[in-house]
Amino acid sequence: MTTTTVHHRPTAIAAHVDLKALFRPVLTALRFTGHFLLALVSVIFLGSAAEH
Structure with a gap:
């Protein structure tokens, strides 16, 4: 019989996921901007170039 020790850090994982979820729309908005x-x-550049 073997025992497996699993270490969970739910607060660190939850904070990491929350940060990614928070920055995703910000990065998307910056990309579109x-x-x-x-x-x-x-x-503007092509319009001014067409006038000359």
Whole structure:
């Protein structure tokens, strides 16, 4: 008969999951904001280049 010792740290694991769940929408928002700004700058640049 063998006994297996399992060490659980629920507080550390829960905090880690909560941080990932908290930062995921923030990172998604930053990614979309970056893409939006890049598209806006591209449109402005191409629009000014088309005038010349």
